Amino acid sequence: MAPPASNSIHRSGSRPQLDLSKAAIQGNSEERDPTILLPNQSDDISHLALDIGGSLIKLVYFSRHEDRSSDDKRKKTVKERLGISNGNRRSYPILGGRLHFVKFETSKLNECLDFISSKQLHRGGIDSHRWNSEAPANENAVIKATGGGAFKFADIFKERLGVSIDKEDEMDCLVAGANFLLKAIRHEAFTHMEGHKEFVQIDPNDLFPYLLVNIGSGVSMIKVDGEGKFQRVSGTNVGGGTYWGLGRLLTKCKSFDELLELSQRGDNRTIDMLVGDIYGGMDYSKIGLSASTIASSFGKAISDKKELEDYRPEDISLSLLRMISYNIGQISYLNALRFGLKRIFFGGFFIRGHAYTMDTISFAVQFWSQGEAQAMFLRHEGFLGALGAFMSNEKHGLDDLMVHQLVERFPMGAPYTGGKIHGPPLGDLNEKISWMEKFVLKGTEITAPVPMAPHGTTGLGGFEVPSSKGCTLRSDASALNVGVLHLVPTLEVFPLLADPKMYEPNTIDLSDHSELEYWFTVLSEHLPDLVDKAVASEGGTDDAKRRGDAFARAFSAHLARLMEEPAAYGKLGLANLLELREECLREFQFHDAYRSIKQRENEASLAVLPDLLMELDRMDEEARLLTLIEGVLAANIFDWGSRACVDLYHKGTIIEIYRMSRDKMQRPWRVDDFDLFKERMLGSKGKKPRPHKRALLFVDNSGADVILGMLPLARELLRRGTEVVLVANSLPALNDVTAMELPDIVAEAAKHCDILRRAAEAGGLLVDAMNNTLDGSKENSSSVPLMVVENGCGSPCIDLRQVSSELAAAAKDADLIILEGMGRALHTNFNARFKCDALKI
Ligand SMILES: CC(C)(COP(=O)(O)O)[C@@H](O)C(=O)NCCC(=O)O
Ligand SMILES: [Mn+2]
Known part of the structure; x- marks a missing residue:
């Protein structure tokens, strides 16, 4: 692979x-x-x-x-x-x-x-x-x-x-x-225009040539033609050092960041001479210059009788920043033009993720190239x-x-x-928690956003003053x-994706602010309950409580940061947001917050499985297939990530809720391809179709979901001669079942079912879990195998561009994919296209 x-x-x-x-x-x-x-x-x-x-x-x-x-x-x-x-x-x-x-x-x-x-x-x-x-x-x-x-x-x-x-x-x-x-x-890489950041997908095969502009103390402009193939074509001595050096002399600022922060509140019109100052407040529209275009940086300082003290440091800083950024943007464009380059990447610590600096550079490139060249940042x-x-x-x-x-x-x-960094780095978890605790006192600092207010242009080559929100730049x-x-x-990239380049895992667009707000509320409201579960999973000790607090604080800080600047960590998708929560739990050493809930639900579900299997076996093929799919849908209701589902659990036992949900299924469903699936499985007009060779079942939650929903479906496929690979998470996420946990679950289920037992034996699943009852050698088995592979992730969602090598290998002979659950089949992969049959439940 x-x-x-x-x-x-x-x-x-x-x-x-x-x-x-x-x-x-x-x-x-x-x-x-x-x-x-x-x-x-x-x-x-x-x-x-x-x-x-x-x-x-x-x-x-x-x-x-x-x-x-x-x-x-x-x-x-x-x-x-x-x-x-x-x-x-x-x-x-x-x-x-x-x-x-x-x-x-x-x-x-x-x-x-x-x-x-x-x-x-x-x-x-x-x-x-x-x-x-x-x-x-x-x-x-x-x-x-x-x-x-x-x-x-x-x-x-x-x-x-x-x-x-x-x-x-x-x-x-x-x-x-x-x-x-x-x-x-x-x-x-991303563009940054008028406060709007947009990530650019670079095709690694179509990267060269480009102009790399590195703005450090000085500025280097490098034409890059390939790996190790480049030429420094130009540069300028007016760079980050100039801004900081002149800025320090003129404003008495103590650091670069302080100077940059000052610019947020500046108004350069008090120092810069604008076209409007020369033309009596008018645009010079004949040559495309608006009244607000800077005609001469610091130009007002010559004609005024003012001294340095008469200028606000904020205005000086902004004027300097604009002068230097425009200049770099313009020289970059001229060099791009010189070599016919369309893409200019700007790097170096002068930029510091500062929205206004990037907007100014972008504006200069856009203005001078009339939209032909594009400024991108890294x-x-x-x-x-x-x-x-x-x-x-x-x-x-x-x-x-x-x-x-x-x-x-x-x-x-x-x-x-x-x-x-001030002082020694954080050595261990304890130091990290102490450090987090300090933020109780300095709570605003940890969530303080980078101002990203959009800036307006006049459309005529001018550029308005940045509209600061009045808060400080971190x-x-x-x-x-x-x-x-x-x-x-x-x-590895999942080999069955029809078009990996076009694949986009996220179904929902979180750049839509109302979507982001919805998810922010869902995740924030869920947080106290999650912390309770996490702390309980670690024995409810004082140490666990302290870690739980630190986790809540850390995750809230991430959420606040992302609400303010959704693209702060790269392009934000729901999958990233849900994974961030799991990673944050792991960072504070909560490795499986739902461990006991999962165990309890597994036991309860295994107890009712034999009756369910008997009920299914009494049905004819067609009724059974529908009941199985309805069963998967019904069992997936046991989802601890959704409040509506959790509220339901008070209404009865697992099997009662499962049956109630299954009975409520009324076709047609909102998206309903069941007839197509049935035809592929059972055939039509008396023609028996060839069974699938191997099915990959991306399972979701523990308990009823996998035991009463997916295992009976897997059993049906096995019965038809299809090899089944259960694909489960590598690491826990909410109440998702993991690949490590599945063999024991299958072994228990197999005690009640010959089909599962033979297949699990053939797939090598029972070697460890049931070595007392079975000899475990695959040669003895005549069944198609049931196997388990890990998917390579620890999130409720799955990005199929990054899966385990195990899963990639299993996909080699697969001709049916079944994705189950909200995370894997709705929030991600709803629009995914595959090279083989695929069912999203
Ligand atoms: C976190 C989840 C994606 C997990 O769902 P699953 O994949 O287990 O079906 C889901 O619980 C969810 O979307 N929860 C929040 C949405 C809501 O409560 O409406
Ligand atoms: Mn789940």
């Missing part, structure tokens, strides 16, 4: 390889992602790189995935069945890990050194902070670094950390970083150089990764500590747009 080569990122032929000789698994080889010891691998695998610029130090570092030990023996059997060899895992889990992005002010180099030291990032070697924390620093440890500071501060790094700096060319790094981001991160704007320096060490194989192997997550620790705005990048080499 190799992903299409077209998406692949160039791999250098001379790429050094890891020395795998004498590699040994540490601990239990049955573990999910066992740690691999590489005794012969030298300790120089860089997992830290720096870009030390004039004003900021940008740091990119890699940490290995934590061990997620499990005794999931199901995987071994399923792998054999589906023909997944271990070779398929390639270098995983060596490569699997996380990329973190952090920045410091260059003037606070000591803080950066403390951070590196406390996280032991300088010791070199994979996973050094776990194996090696007591070991002395490697004498020959080397850190990749770029930027002027790599030369300037090399001695300090040697002195303080005992490491040498391996200097990488700055332009090489910028280009490598930009290429990587544009190819590997789905929603990296979410990781400031980290291009550091990322490129990281990539220059090819040993980690990062340049090989593809879009679907990267998952960006936004843990609380990352945006806030990563954005602005100083860590840009850092909040950058999460932690999880590298998961085992993820």
Whole structure:
């Protein structure tokens, strides 16, 4: 199931390889992602790189995935069945890990050194902070670094950390970083016009050529033609350093961010000379200039008899910002024109996710090119150089990764500590919770939004004053747009998607503010109950309560942030929002909030299963098929994510509610293709159709849903000679059943049903769960197999662009897909098209 080569990122032929000789698994080889010891691998695998610029130090570092030990023996059997060899895992889990992005002010180099030291990032070697924390620093440890500071501060790094700096060319790094981001991160680039941010889908095969404008202290303009193929075609000395330097002299601001924040409340018309000032308040429409167009930046300062003190610092800051941003936009456009380039990507920490800066640059490009060229910005704007320096060490194989192997997550620790660090980094969960608790006092700060008010243009090349909401720009705005990048080499694109390029998992458009508001309310209202469940799942201890509070605070902060700026974490879909909640629970070590509810409902449902199966067996084929589908719909009502459903649970026992719901089903349903399905299954006019070879059943909730709904449907398919693969979550999400839990459930169900028993046996599911009652050898079985695979995610929804390699392998021979539940079949995938038959229930 190799992903299409077209998406692949160039791999250098001379790429050094890891020395795998004498590699040994540490601990239990049955573990999910066992740690691999590489005794012969030298300790120089860089997992830290720096870009030390004039004003900021940008740091990119890699940490290995934590061990997620499990005794999931199901995987071994399923792998054999589906023909997944271990070779398929390639270098995983060596490569699997996380990329973190952090920045410091260059003037606070000591803080950066403390951070590196406390996280032991300088010791070199994979996973050094776990194996090696007591070991002395490697004498020959080397850190990749770029930027002027790599030369300037090399001695300090040697002195303080005992490491040498391996200097990488700055332009090489910028280009490598930009290429990587544009190819590997789905929603990296966006346009920003008049306060409106829109993500641009870049086709990795149609990326070049483009103009990269990196606005640091100075500005570089680089024409990029390919991987490692570029030319610095221009630049300007009027850049971020100019804004900060002049701004500091003129306003006495203490930091760049303070200066930027001042501009929010500024009015440049008091300093800039506008066309209207020259033309008596009129537009100069003949040449397309409106009265509000700046004719001369700071032009009013010459004719007035005012001194510096007579100008408001806010106005000075805005005037400077506009002058510099326009100038950069204009020179960029001229260079794009010079080389016939249509796309200009702007990066560098001058931008800092600042809406007005981006609008001004976009406006300049749009105005001068008359809409021919497009200004785009990058979410990781400031980290291009550091990322490129990281990539220059090819040993980690990062340049090989593809879009679907990267998952960006936004843990609380990352945006806030990563954005602005004072003091040591957060070491453990306890420190993180304490840190969260501090925000009880500073609650407004954690939710304070970045002003994104739209700015109006006059339509004639003018540009109104930014309309600030009056609140302050958070100083860590840009850092909040950058999460932690999880590298998961085992993820694959689901091979049965009809058109992966056109696939959009999200059905609902959350850029519609009323939709976002609806979901914000649903999630906020559900929060107290979820916290109760989560705390109870951890024994209701004081520690669990403290974690529960921290989780609620963290998730509320995410919600507030996203309400203010829905695109803050990239393009926002409902799937991301629901997954964010689960990730946030896991961050505070709530691994399965619904554990006891799931167990209780499983037991109750298994108790009534035999009667239900008998009832179904008494029906003729046609009635049974309809009852089975109605049964899936009825059983899916046991959904702890929906208040209306939870309210229903007080109205009777599981089987009563199931029967009541099933009896209420009145066809035609709102979307009703049952007749088509029936014809495909049973045939028409006496013609018996060929059964499907293999069905993938994407199951949803525990309890009644899977046991009374999906298992009877699976049994029907098995009876017809169709292999069945139950596809379940890799990690818990609400009351969803996981792939780990399914074998035991199936084993219990199989005690009451020969069809399930034989199929589970044939699929290797009963080897562990029932080894007392059955011999478990597949050779003894004459049945088609029932198998279980994990889907690769831990969310109520599923994005089929990123699924487990197990599922991708199972899909190879599948010709029927059944997606069940609101999350998987409605909120996501409702519009998904597949290469084979598909049923969405
Ligand atoms: C979170 C869920 C998607 C889970 O549903 P499922 O996939 O289990 O059917 C669903 O519970 C949901 O959409 N809940 C909130 C919507 C509502 O209460 O209307
Ligand atoms: Mn569910």
